[in-house]
Amino acid sequence: MDRLKGKVALITGAGSGIGRAAARLMSAQGALVAVADRDRNGVEETAQGIEDSGGRSLALTVDVTDEGSVADMVNAAVREFGRLDVLCNHVGGTNPRVDLDLMRLDMTEFDRAVDLNIRSTLLGTRHALPHLIKGGGGSVVNTASVAGLVGDVLQIAYGAVKAAVINITKSIAVQYGPQRVRCNAVAPGAVVTPALLGNLPEGVVESLKRVNALPYLGDPEDIGHTMVFLASDESRYMTGQLLVVDGGMTIRSPAAQGRQDMLPPSG
Template sequence: MNRLEGKKVVITGAASGIGRAAAQLMAAEGAQVLVADLHESAAEQTAREIRESGATAVGVGVDVMDEAAVASMIDRAVAEFGGITTLCNHVGGSNPHKDLDLLRLDLDEWDRVMALNVRSTVVASRLAIPHMIEAGGGSIVNTASVGGLLGDSLQCAYGSAKAAVIRLTQYIATQYGRQGIRCNAVAPGAIMTPALRDNLPADVVAGIQAANALDMLGSAEDIGYAMVYLASDESRYMSGQTLVVDGGMTAQSPLAAGRRSMLGD
């Protein structure tokens, strides 16, 4: 079933990890996909692989911190597909060596993280929304994080930025819903991407897994499937919401893992 037949999708940060999985899944569901990433060759490679599967995709390089580059990305999508129905603001992140607790936080990193995660979402959405209105409506899918829902001992900037993305999602939904535009967010928990696997010791990864109600870590595809749902007409009555996909991390008490250990589970 082509759940996204007729959808014209732009995804940022789409050359690797979750963004790549979302691009592949959306294309497989019938969408035309513009794969955008800072690394142009990787974006083009992902798009090429999608085309080889028989779907439609274009790869472009874009620095989402550069408003002119984002405008060019949107223009390219309109030129290639004849419009935009769906925008996935996926790009984001922070430098964990600089994004520490409040007292040790590098303030330049704070500014960079806010620009990368929040301002880029504002800029891309502002540029895409007029095309969606012209098309009679559309859907924006923002990538937030469980870090935007809970406090943590580190990554103060990242968590604050993702909290801002969650609130921005509600504002966009409120302000443009009457023009047929839905806006939702997906909040991933611990996802076993190459970045997580390659940069964290095995015992740390095991500790993260123990924090989940489900005894597993998520995959990029787990988040990609959620993004497909939010981009599809199946979620047509859903707007301003944050879909948490975290293996039950935010559902369980901090005491749960210890109690399971006491019971021999």
Template structure:
């Protein structure tokens, strides 16, 4: 207990999935938490549940596509709790019907994903950093993705936006490290959030698991605990890094699973 005691955290996209897991863990470990989400009812319900468990949290509406809304979320956090020392830039969007290969991608969708997935990270940091400087420092954690490290058949905009988050993380860390502000990112693989469980066919889940080094998928808490570590003073000498939490999906030669199946026929 108390790993982030006394810290004030703004968590965007905090009403469900990875954001909700992180909010619960942060509050349990002593942080005061603002849960900001487009789904304001979900944010308020999550905050109420945290308060019922003895933590301190409030919900807030956030439209991560709007600069003014992001600024308001930061200012609300400071007004509510006197400062902001942790920012978890977690909002991210994708649409497999429109985010296609580079020839067929919907360009409106390209702009939308770049605005929400990358620009919102920039803006969250832009508005939070001056307050962190006043507070004597802070930790920014950005949600990237394993999609930012390799190509895919679709999701061109999503992958490009998450690659931008990886590099923006480095730039932010380099520019504000002397102000005692750290900036890191977490890159999830396929995580079994409620949305993933309901929207992804079992066949797709099986394909991803086949190429994991581990024999299972990740859970939201696997990311939440990583963010908690990066927000805490336990990681005080880590900055500019992106931690890939993806079960070793990209760790080995991608053909290893098929090659092992090939070898197995000679061992029978």
């Protein structure tokens, strides 16, 4: 239970869902964890849960699209814990009700998606880097999405900004690898979080199970465990990589379902 012993981790978007799961799992592995979110109640609940489990945590309220707010967040974490070893840029998202196909895309939503996903990743990393370098190196973990790997009938903005996060991850890895800063990304598939359940109709959620290779959707902890691995020294020789954690959603041939009928009866 000490894969992250002695490390200090800062996780944005930790007020619920995947970010909360990652924070709890990192704490369980020995990390001191600063958790940040715009939802003060949510992030304080995350921090309190960590404290109740015997860990050490700091709750921070942040607007990840505002550089001053991001700088204050990073500085507060370093003041509290004395150093920074891990940054998880987890804030992101889009509004699927207005992030539609190109002709019907609300461009205001596109701008918001750029700020929430791209700008936040750049700002968080830029302000964390001096502290990571000062400590002799560290790990940046960005949250991308399978939406950045494939085309879709809607959410054109979300796909574009998550593809950008993947490229940003590679660039940071190249630029700061000589200072022993690693940067990797996780691309979740469909994960049962409040955001997914709140944004997608029940029928769509059920349909997602049918396109997975595995017959179920992911839990936040499934992504959190991957983040723990990327934060730990177990992944010390990995940088600029994208780990797809999607239950096999993106590996299936489009013809697979139709070809199922060609299989001989089992037994």
